[in-house]
Amino acid sequence: MAQILAPSTQWQMRVPKSSTFGSPIATKMWSSLLLKQNMKGAAKSAGKFRVLALHSENSTVNRTEKLLNMDITPYTDKIIAEYIWIGGTGIDMRSKSRTISKPVEHPSELPKWNYDGSSTGQAPGEDSEVILYPQAIFKDPFRGGNNILVICDAYTPAGEPIPTNKRHKAAEIFSNKKVVDEVPWFGIEQEYTLLQQNVKWPLGWPVGGYPGPQGPYYCGAGADKSFGRDISDAHYKACLYAGINISGTNGEVMPGQWEYQVGPSVGIEAGDHIWCSRYILERITEQAGVVLSLDPKPIEGDWNGAGCHTNYSTKSMREEGGFEVIKKAILNLSLRHKEHISAYGEGNERRLTGKHETASINTFSWGVANRGCSIRVGRDTEKNGKGYLEDRRPASNMDPYVVTGLLAETTILYEPTLEAEALAAQKVALKV
Amino acid sequence: MSLINDFIKFNLNETTRKSIAEYLWIGGSGMDLRSKARTLPEPVTDPAKLPLWNFDGSSTDQAPGDDSEVILLPQAIFRDPFRGGSNILVMCDTYTPAGDPIPTNKRFSADKIFNHPDVAAEEPWFGIEQEYTLLQKDTKWPLGWPVGGFPGPQGPYYCGVGADKSFGRDIVDAHYKACLYAGINISGINGEVMPAQWEFQVGPATGISAGDQLWVARYILERITEIAGVVLSFDPKPIPGDWNGAGAHTNYSTKSMRNDGGIDVIRKAIEKLGLRHEQHIAAYGEGNDRRLTGRHETADINSFSWGVANRGASIRVGRDTEKAGKGYFEDRRPASNMDPYVVTSMIAETTILWKP
Numbered sequence: 006m007a008q009i010l011a012p013s014t015q016w017q018m019r020v021p022k023s024s025t026f027g028s029p030i031a032t033k034m035w036s037s038l039l040l041k042q043n044m045k046g047a048a049k050s051a052g053k054f055r056v057l058a059l060h061s062e063n064s065t066v067n068r069t070e071k072l073l074n075m076d077i078t079p080y081t082d083k084i085i086a087e088y089i090w091i092g093g094t095g096i097d098m099r100s101k102s103r104t105i106s107k108p109v110e111h112p113s114e115l116p117k118w119n120y121d122g123s124s125t126g127q128a129p130g131e132d133s134e135v136i137l138y139p140q141a142i143f144k145d146p147f148r149g150g151n152n153i154l155v156i157c158d159a160y161t162p163a164g165e166p167i168p169t170n171k172r173h174k175a176a177e178i179f180s181n182k183k184v185v186d187e188v189p190w191f192g193i194e195q196e197y198t199l200l201q202q203n204v205k206w207p208l209g210w211p212v213g214g215y216p217g218p219q220g221p222y223y224c225g226a227g228a229d230k231s232f233g234r235d236i237s238d239a240h241y242k243a244c245l246y247a248g249i250n251i252s253g254t255n256g257e258v259m260p261g262q263w264e265y266q267v268g269p270s271v272g273i274e275a276g277d278h279i280w281c282s283r284y285i286l287e288r289i290t291e292q293a294g295v296v297l298s299l300d301p302k303p304i305e306g307d308w309n310g311a312g313c314h315t316n317y318s319t320k321s322m323r324e325e326g327g328f329e330v331i332k333k334a335i336l337n338l339s340l341r342h343k344e345h346i347s348a349y350g351e352g353n354e355r356r357l358t359g360k361h362e363t364a365s366i367n368t369f370s371w372g373v374a375n376r377g378c379s380i381r382v383g384r385d386t387e388k389n390g391k392g393y394l395e396d397r398r399p400a401s402n403m404d405p406y407v408v409t410g411l412l413a414e415t416t417i418l419y420e421p422t423l424e425a426e427a428l429a430a431q432k433v434a435l436k437v
Numbered sequence: 438m439s440l441i442n443d444f445i446k447f448n449l450n451e452t453t454r455k456s457i458a459e460y461l462w463i464g465g466s467g468m469d470l471r472s473k474a475r476t477l478p479e480p481v482t483d484p485a486k487l488p489l490w491n492f493d494g495s496s497t498d499q500a501p502g503d504d505s506e507v508i509l510l511p512q513a514i515f516r517d518p519f520r521g522g523s524n525i526l527v528m529c530d531t532y533t534p535a536g537d538p539i540p541t542n543k544r545f546s547a548d549k550i551f552n553h554p555d556v557a558a559e560e561p562w563f564g565i566e567q568e569y570t571l572l573q574k575d576t577k578w579p580l581g582w583p584v585g586g587f588p589g590p591q592g593p594y595y596c597g598v599g600a601d602k603s604f605g606r607d608i609v610d611a612h613y614k615a616c617l618y619a620g621i622n623i624s625g626i627n628g629e630v631m632p633a634q635w636e637f638q639v640g641p642a643t644g645i646s647a648g649d650q651l652w653v654a655r656y657i658l659e660r661i662t663e664i665a666g667v668v669l670s671f672d673p674k675p676i677p678g679d680w681n682g683a684g685a686h687t688n689y690s691t692k693s694m695r696n697d698g699g700i701d702v703i704r705k706a707i708e709k710l711g712l713r714h715e716q717h718i719a720a721y722g723e724g725n726d727r728r729l730t731g732r733h734e735t736a737d738i739n740s741f742s743w744g745v746a747n748r749g750a751s752i753r754v755g756r757d758t759e760k761a762g763k764g765y766f767e768d769r770r771p772a773s774n775m776d777p778y779v780v781t782s783m784i785a786e787t788t789i790l791w792k793p
Contacts, residue, residue: 068445068519068664069608069611069664072518072611072612072615073607073610073611073614075615077614077617080516080617083617085613085614085617092596097593097597098598099595099596099597099598100598100627101596101625101626101627102627104617104623104625119756120596121734121748123734124596124630124734125595130734130747130748130749131744131746131748131749132746133746133747133748134746134755134756147610148610148614162760202601203583287599290600291598291599291600291602291603291606292600293600295600296599296600297599
């Protein structure tokens, strides 16, 4: 639940760099998570990655690691591109890789591909091909070298976006001139829970029981308060390497729960960066033997849920007089509460109860520095008369394309009638 | 065991011109790979310059004890990803001392077919999708499956990611880079529908090279699973019941198919394949009847069918090919334990040489 790290005045002047590759990091060394390789004479060279290799019992020397870490650039120009897409449930990520003849700079240089949609609930068996359109490139932190991760969206062979492709509509909204002119910035706070494999009980919790009540865990340190920090830290560096705009991380209120923030990102980038960061996180938990959960209320009872608070601002909000623009935006949001809520994640009703720092799912509210509201405006923003707002309603399993697109649409494109506006203004105690 | 590690990592090139050649061949079952190594006085890049060798055929079911020598003829060279440096892997085929191919040598007749002028003129391309299953060493139960039980039903595993959906990725990724290093034309990988099942694709490769590259890729995979302490299975239906089998779908095209008007050449080729369905099926892998049931994205073994984008047919033609009027088609019948020399040469023979 940390705020987006945004040094206030400098932030407003600088347009965030939307690079397809992050700035290359000179010495890219980060140690493997659990398996400590204490091999004497193991070569330590700059530009080498150490990833978790399978533990071998029958061989004295584990050489899979050497192959995984091999830098193939001296032997071939070819690179490996991992194409990533969202599957049939709207939250499952899928990927497969292919060899590309030489390094590429831009997604338009990559070929379209296809996959078996009948195996992901996205097409029938007798007409199974679903086409992948490359949309964003990131450096591959697992393979190193010039290898890449490619975020794609899915189309029918005829060129229509398939029903689970939410990026297409978001891209349309973000191409609308009015939206482009407002330069919408997003900072998304992704919370997630780590579960022990096989039992699916949170990491660090005693199986068959519960840890001490919430209190000591938020941003805590110590073996009895922080469970799984290596995953969060490895993820942080991996995302920075990949070129994802990750801005921070912290331990959350519920033990075994973590958060990282991505932003500020402009427009459609926010969605691309969040999905790629989710993929990298699931690859890391896969290596660590831990299960990633994006469920909004993983444990019933007196335990926090997991959200995906979305911080948002437009050019007008960031300039002088922006606070009035923010209030108008909140007004619009109040008139479309139901549309937003239904698109903010499955199972959110188990999380938005009005307790545990949430607002009740049925009522729309806003407030300055109020964590029990639907929308929170920071004290800085109120004091400066300009800034941003935080929509606290989205669940951790929300689709960032949907949420960011809706926020832009409702606050920039949607025009309520004057009477509706007046009624709403009364309801949420806003003078606009 | 740091001393052993130091020796394995020795770069021989610093002290000697000698290099090590690992000779590979296919054993008596037609599916088991064998290898042994010898020292060469200096690095070699041309198979014709490598010496012939021999092995004890009576230990691999390929010769009787009283006349046991089987000759190894080097056919293709690849860089050795395990030894590095100038060391090589050498794919060989097997002959009697008199110079005749032994019965398990399927490469010989495949080579003859690919050298036939009509076939050579058509430049047949192959892209082979090799599926395989990883098994836990002592129980022979699939990797990641609870011993004595089953994981959740198929659905989340195809191209999946996460500790509860993807079992054994390190092996697959290590194999990808090792093959690229070796010089094999590996074109991609993906996690398969059944958990612990994976696929890699080799191609496009022309003619006999498809078989050579696939066999060496299989060898490299088995060496990597050996390191990882996991068992590799090419069985076409490793787990009976509602679990996918493992195939080796073979994508194929000729020069005529890739040129304008190719779609008609493709249709004729598919018709010819339909007329020889039984002969092909008999050569497409042992145990394929357990896999080709008509369910789990297969066509029934007894009937021949084809369709565009249809994964339940014997032959699938991609939508791209249909739209462009030229391209390639996919024979989905071969099992994961097929011999690529047999399958590739048979497809070429039936579609180019055979007259109904």
